[in-house]
Amino acid sequence: MKELKLFCTHCKKEFEIEEFLVRCDICNEPLEVEEIKYGNIHEGNSLKQNIFERYQEFMPFENGNELISMGEGFTPLIKSHYLAEKYSIKNIFFKNEMQNPTWSFKDRGTSACLIHAKELGYKKIGTVSTGNMAASVAAYGRKNKLETFVIINKNMPEEKIEPIAIYEPHLIKYDGDYGNLYYKSLEIGKDNHIYFMNSDVPMRVEGSKTIAFEICEQLDFIMPDYVVVPTSAGGNIRGIEKGFREFKNAGLIKSIPKMIVAQAEGCSPIVKAFENKSERIERFMNPRTIAHAIENPLPPSGNQVLRMLRKNSGYAVSVSEEEIIEAQSLMAKEGIFGQPASAVSLAVVIKIRKGEIITSEDSVVCIVTGSGLKYTEVLKQHKIKTEKADQMNIDRVITELKI
Amino acid sequence: MKELKLFCTHCKKEFEIEEFLVRCDICNEPLEVEEIKYGNIHEGNSLKQNIFERYQEFMPFENGNELISMGEGFTPLIKSHYLAEKYSIKNIFFKNEMQNPTWSFKDRGTSACLIHAKELGYKKIGTVSTGNMAASVAAYGRKNKLETFVIINKNMPEEKIEPIAIYEPHLIKYDGDYGNLYYKSLEIGKDNHIYFMNSDVPMRVEGSKTIAFEICEQLDFIMPDYVVVPTSAGGNIRGIEKGFREFKNAGLIKSIPKMIVAQAEGCSPIVKAFENKSERIERFMNPRTIAHAIENPLPPSGNQVLRMLRKNSGYAVSVSEEEIIEAQSLMAKEGIFGQPASAVSLAVVIKIRKGEIITSEDSVVCIVTGSGLKYTEVLKQHKIKTEKADQMNIDRVITELKI
Numbered sequence: 001m002k003e004l005k006l007f008c009t010h011c012k013k014e015f016e017i018e019e020f021l022v023r024c025d026i027c028n029e030p031l032e033v034e035e036i037k038y039g040n041i042h043e044g045n046s047l048k049q050n051i052f053e054r055y056q057e058f059m060p061f062e063n064g065n066e067l068i069s070m071g072e073g074f075t076p077l078i079k080s081h082y083l084a085e086k087y088s089i090k091n092i093f094f095k096n097e098m099q100n101p102t103w104s105f106k107d108r109g110t111s112a113c114l115i116h117a118k119e120l121g122y123k124k125i126g127t128v129s130t131g132n133m134a135a136s137v138a139a140y141g142r143k144n145k146l147e148t149f150v151i152i153n154k155n156m157p158e159e160k161i162e163p164i165a166i167y168e169p170h171l172i173k174y175d176g177d178y179g180n181l182y183y184k185s186l187e188i189g190k191d192n193h194i195y196f197m198n199s200d201v202p203m204r205v206e207g208s209k210t211i212a213f214e215i216c217e218q219l220d221f222i223m224p225d226y227v228v229v230p231t232s233a234g235g236n237i238r239g240i241e242k243g244f245r246e247f248k249n250a251g252l253i254k255s256i257p258k259m260i261v262a263q264a265e266g267c268s269p270i271v272k273a274f275e276n277k278s279e280r281i282e283r284f285m286n287p288r289t290i291a292h293a294i295e296n297p298l299p300p301s302g303n304q305v306l307r308m309l310r311k312n313s314g315y316a317v318s319v320s321e322e323e324i325i326e327a328q329s330l331m332a333k334e335g336i337f338g339q340p341a342s343a344v345s346l347a348v349v350i351k352i353r354k355g356e357i358i359t360s361e362d363s364v365v366c367i368v369t370g371s372g373l374k375y376t377e378v379l380k381q382h383k384i385k386t387e388k389a390d391q392m393n394i395d396r397v398i399t400e401l402k403i
Numbered sequence: 404m405k406e407l408k409l410f411c412t413h414c415k416k417e418f419e420i421e422e423f424l425v426r427c428d429i430c431n432e433p434l435e436v437e438e439i440k441y442g443n444i445h446e447g448n449s450l451k452q453n454i455f456e457r458y459q460e461f462m463p464f465e466n467g468n469e470l471i472s473m474g475e476g477f478t479p480l481i482k483s484h485y486l487a488e489k490y491s492i493k494n495i496f497f498k499n500e501m502q503n504p505t506w507s508f509k510d511r512g513t514s515a516c517l518i519h520a521k522e523l524g525y526k527k528i529g530t531v532s533t534g535n536m537a538a539s540v541a542a543y544g545r546k547n548k549l550e551t552f553v554i555i556n557k558n559m560p561e562e563k564i565e566p567i568a569i570y571e572p573h574l575i576k577y578d579g580d581y582g583n584l585y586y587k588s589l590e591i592g593k594d595n596h597i598y599f600m601n602s603d604v605p606m607r608v609e610g611s612k613t614i615a616f617e618i619c620e621q622l623d624f625i626m627p628d629y630v631v632v633p634t635s636a637g638g639n640i641r642g643i644e645k646g647f648r649e650f651k652n653a654g655l656i657k658s659i660p661k662m663i664v665a666q667a668e669g670c671s672p673i674v675k676a677f678e679n680k681s682e683r684i685e686r687f688m689n690p691r692t693i694a695h696a697i698e699n700p701l702p703p704s705g706n707q708v709l710r711m712l713r714k715n716s717g718y719a720v721s722v723s724e725e726e727i728i729e730a731q732s733l734m735a736k737e738g739i740f741g742q743p744a745s746a747v748s749l750a751v752v753i754k755i756r757k758g759e760i761i762t763s764e765d766s767v768v769c770i771v772t773g774s775g776l777k778y779t780e781v782l783k784q785h786k787i788k789t790e791k792a793d794q795m796n797i798d799r800v801i802t803e804l805k806i
Contacts, residue, residue: 046449047477047620070481070738071499074450076474081546096474099502101738103776135740143484143738162782163775166735217450332569335473335504335546337538372566373506373776379565 001119004034004060006202009304017060020120022186022201023300030301031202032238033060036246041217046074051108051210052115058213058246059112060206066118068144072107073210075099077218077365082333083346087353091363092346093224094336095215097370102139104132104293104370105211105236110140112207113197123147124194128178128185130156131293132370137197138167149194151185153178163374179283179298182233200235200301208239213247215365221253224363228260228345231270231316232294234301237261240367241308257365261305261316262348264289264324264341270302274316279306290321290378293341293370315357319347325381326350328372337372404522407437407463409605412707420463423523425589425604426703433704434605436463438645442653444620449477454511454613455518461616461649462515463609469521471547475510476613478502480621480768485736486749490756494766495749496627497739498618500773505542507535507696507773508614508639512607513543516600526550527597531581531588533559534696535773540600541570552597554588556581566777582686582701585636603638603704611642616650618768624656627766631663631748634673634719635697637704640664643770644711660768664708664719665751667692667727667744673705677719682709693724693781696744696773718760722750728784729753731775740775 006015008024009032015021021031039057046054051073052064076099080092097105110133117125126149127137134150141148148169152161156173165171174181182198189196197204215227223244229237237259244256263271266289269281281302287295299305309316319327324340327347331338345366352358409418411427412435418424424434442460449457454476455467479502483495500508513536520528529552530540537553544551551572555564559576568574577584585601592599600607618630626647632640640662647659666674669692672684684705690698702708712719722730727743730750734741748769755761 043448045446045620047617068484069479071479071502074477076472076504078473081471081548096504098506099474099504101479101499101502102740103501103506103774139735139738139740142736145484159779162785163740163779166732166740166775166782166785167738168735214450217448329569332542332571333545335542335570337505337542337566337569371506371774371776372569373774376562376566379569382565382569 002060002062006031006033009307018120020117020122020195030200030304032242033202033206035242035249037249039246039250052111055210055213058209061115061119064115066115067111069111070101070107070140070143072100072111073214075214077215078334078336080334083330087350088360089349089353089358089364090361091224092349093363093365094331094334094368095211095365096336096368097211098338098342098368102132102135103374104136105208105367106133106136107140108210109204109207109235109239110136110197113195113201113203114140114144116203117146117195117197118144120195122193122195124149124192126150126185126189126194126196128181128196128198131160131374133199134164135167138164138169141169142167151181182300199233200238204235205239205242208236209243209246211367212240212243216247216253223253223255224257224365226260226358226362226364227257227367228262228348228364229367230291230294230341230344230369231261231263231305232296232299234270234299234305236367237305238301238308241312256312259309259312259314260348261309261314262344263294263316263318264291264344265318265320267295267297268318269297269299270305271316271318273302273306274309279303281306290381291324291341291344292375293339294344315352317348317352319344319351323347323351329382331368336368338368339370339372339374340378342368342370342372404519405463405465409434409436412710421523423520423525423598433603433707435645436605436609438652439649440652442649455514458613458616461612464518464522467518469518470514472514473504473510473543473546475503475514476617478617480618481737481739483737486733490753491763492752492756492761492767493764494627495752496766496768497734497737497771498614498768499739499771500614501741501745501771505535505538506777507539508611508770509536509539510543511613512610512638512642513539513600515610516598516604516606517543517547519606520549520598520600521547523598525596525598527552527595529553529588529592529597529599531584531599531601534563534777536602537567538570541567541572544572545570554584585703602636603641607638608642608645611639612646612649614770615643615646619650619656626656626658627660627768629663629761629765629767630660630770631665631751631767632770633694633697633744633747633772634664634666634708635699635702637673637702637708639770640708641704641711644715659715662712662715662717663751664712664717665747666697666719666721667694667747668721668723670698670700671721672700672702673708674719674721676705676709677712682706684709693784694727694744694747695778696742697747718755720751720755722747722754726750726754732785734771739771741771742773742775742777743781745771745773745775
């Protein structure tokens with residue numbers, strides 16, 4: 001590892017990066033890698049280099065040699081050709097994280113954690129997740145020949161488990177308060193020397209920085225006004241914002257976009273605290289949303305996200321189930337089929353465009369977090385038009401087509 | 404378009420590239436764009452350029468300006484760390500086409516067809532498909548604001564239709580011989596000015612060339628001995644082989660890998676004809692395989708694939724359903740979860756490694772065509788180990804983990 005410190009995001013206490021540490025032992029707030037001040041992009045053929053080689057000067061590890069990369073990152077930034085016009089916004093871009101090895105942004109953070117875990121000598125890794133992260137950790141664990149433990153909720157339906165089980169991790173069903181398991185898993189990990197790469201551990205945040213780095217390159221270093229991120233634990237939005245901050249430190253960009261936390265009304269602890277101008281997240285009671293991937297009632301990085309938003313002059317906005325379904329359908333008009341959680345960012349943009357936050361002069365980037373194929377059952381809730389013509393013969397088709 | 408000719412792959416009759424032509428009017432064999440003789444790679448930042456910009460000197464269109472790209476191609480080439488050792492093969496690489504915008508290789512050909520269709524002034528596009536191609540054409544058609552017609556089999560289950568319908572094409576259910584619909588759709592297209600970008604039309608073959616181009620770059624222009632391609636209509640393997648041929652013409656590589664057609668025993672018309680040393684494909688009766696994506700009983704490019712294999716000294720090999728399931732599971736040990744059709748290439752490698760074709764000195768590239776998330780039902784056929792511990796409390800978990 002480079003000579004960098006970890007520090008508490010709240011009380012600023014220093015910690016060693018050569019250990020696997022996640023929370024401050026004083027205030028229990030998340031730890032974060034010291035901000036990087038200088039650096040440059042290592043341009044190379046991205047068909048051959050990986051994201052950590054390209055952005056090595058901004059990563060806490062010397063190099064990514066420890067990682068068996070699977071081609072994470074380098075995802076497209078897709079410009080809207082329909083929605084920007086419809087909602088009179090200068091630009092809407094979609095950062096399409098569905099084109100990752102396990103079809104979600106999680107692969108970036110998983111890779112970063114793996115480099116750290118291997119450098120620290122860990123032979124076992126684990127995670128607590130109900131979806132994207134479980135698949136990502138299971139796939140990378142298997143590929144990197146590490147014993148992998150995935151703790152899942154006992155109520156998870158079999159058809160959701162199978163696409164994780166195919167990678168053959170140790171799958172452990174857990175019956176109990178799933179929110180507390182985040183902390184419990186860190187204890188289990190400590191006792192058993194398992195690197196639990198949960199959703200907002202410091203290296204996962206480092207991995208998410210690469211989303212910001214790529215956006216900067218893809219927009220020729222001219223920054224959008226807003227970046228909207230579907231937010232669950234808070235690790236991804238923290239990483240993206242940190243990435244922009246470090247590129248600004250290095251003089252690669254002039255300003256940092258305003259960050260917007262996007263949540264579902266059915267589970268919106270960060271939005272609630274933000275609106276109440278509270279400094280601390282409270283557990284969201286009876287969470288329930290189709291955006292399962294961001295259904296986290298007590299986000300472990302919630303307080304830090306609130307602090308970040310204040311410094312960044314950002315926002316936190318929630319949307320209804322109907323708005324999420326509508327946005328999922330609208331995003332498909334741009335050729336992008338994301339899981340419901342992925343559509344929450346667009347739903348938020350549409351909602352706040354009606355108010356004062358986003359104007360017709362603004363450029364917005366929506367993070368599309370994971371593939372729509374991960375949860376196709378939700379499509380039953382769409383009013384999808386299929387021209388049902390079971391009795392149709394070929395002449396009828398021609399007639400149909402001639403219309 | 405560049406000043407290139409189309410010619411019949413069989414009788415060599417010439418045709419104009421400025422028209423949408425698919426089959427020879429004399430012998431009904433597929434048409435193909437004239438082989439390109441010279442060219443170079445336009446290296447650029449692949450975070451910002453598209454595949455047709457990078458390989459523009461090898462594409463039949465002047466540039467890709469007509470296309471609203473969604474970031475197709477530039478997919479990873481993943482080296483095996485487990486299977487190569489297990490089966491004593493020098494190298495096995497997986498070209499992971501699951502990281503495309505609609506999670507299959509089809510997006511490359513769809514994009515190439517779109518450029519051609521737009522240049523020719525088409526406002527309507529269409530396809531005949533039951534899976535990957537339908538999603539790809541529907542997504543790109545929507546993104547590129549073209550009226551899109553997708554003809555699907557009336558027996559297609561609703562849960563398979565929905566992830567295509569989300570892009571809102573005209574979905575037309577068809578009851579009849581689906582094999583003949585390939586030809587019928589071309590007639591419908593002609594009458595109604597619809598560009599039916601079916602699986603082996605000349606521009607789709609051009610799109611598939613980019614798979615070969617990327618493999619060359621990713622292997623530093625040192626060629627593998629074999630490239631194994633799950634084969635249905637035959638368009639993809641034709642394109643990949645043509646890509647290698649054109650890079651050899653241009654002096655970028657010294658040799659062309661041997662191509663291997665991979666099919667399921669339950670639908671293996673090309674393998675059957677190859678083994679019988681026949682020059683013509685016969686319709687495969689009662690096709691039935693879990694590898695739905697390559698279940699084509701009368702591949703329209705079948706005869707041309709046989710001709711190509713002869714020139715290339717290639718092979719055609721089929722595998723059983725059990726071998727496909729086994730290979731799908733083995734591929735997941737490399738972190739790659741492909742649909743059953745994607746696993747057919749690895750299944751073929753394992754099968755022929757037992758014989759004389761592949762030796763321990765050989766390097767092999769397996770094309771992984773589409774995402775495992777497209778057909779998760781098949782996972783029920785896997786013997787997946789889940790540690791069922793519904794009654795497990797946290798202490799039990801710790802005990803479990805300490806083992």
